[in-house]
Amino acid sequence: MGTIFQPNPISSISILCSIIFILTSVTTQSLPFRRSQLSPYGFIGQFNIPRGILPRGATSYTFDNFTGQFTINLKEACTYKMQTFAVKFNTTITGIITKNNMSSLKGVQVRVAFWINIRKVSSIQMGVVKFEAGVIPIIVPAIFFKLSPPCIKS
Secondary structure (H helix, E strand, O other), rough: OOOOOOOHHHHHHHHHHHEEEEEEEEHHHOOOOHHOOOHHHHHHEEEOHHHOOOOOOOEEEEEEOOOEEEEEEEOEEEEEEEEOOHHHHHHHEEEEOOOOEEEEEEEEEOOOOEEEEEEEEEEEEHHHHHEEOOOEEEEHHHHHHHOOOOOOEE
């Protein structure tokens, strides 16, 4: 008669370990961001947002892959002047980030005549960055955001 196949427990464990290893490798490689490898500046750069949008002193961030919600932490609250207006950052900046956009922003304000919350930042093709604050859109050449500016403690 024929031989009856009886599974070897060691073979089953080896196969199971191999499957787990392969699935872990594939899942890890498919993740778009590895937080341990990126600074907050590199993180926003992955979404085509110029690094100079953030002042010097950004220390860490968190990001939810499913919702796009992020938090960026700064060493201290600070203000910097940009062209004819000033931008103020709290120690924590939150919002939702997608390619070319940071929206639902909290923790960033611009002073034109008075302080207004910046709700959205868009990196637009043609080399400009658009800020939405109140009803006033502010369009600034992207060249201003190549480097992170120094920030004065608020």
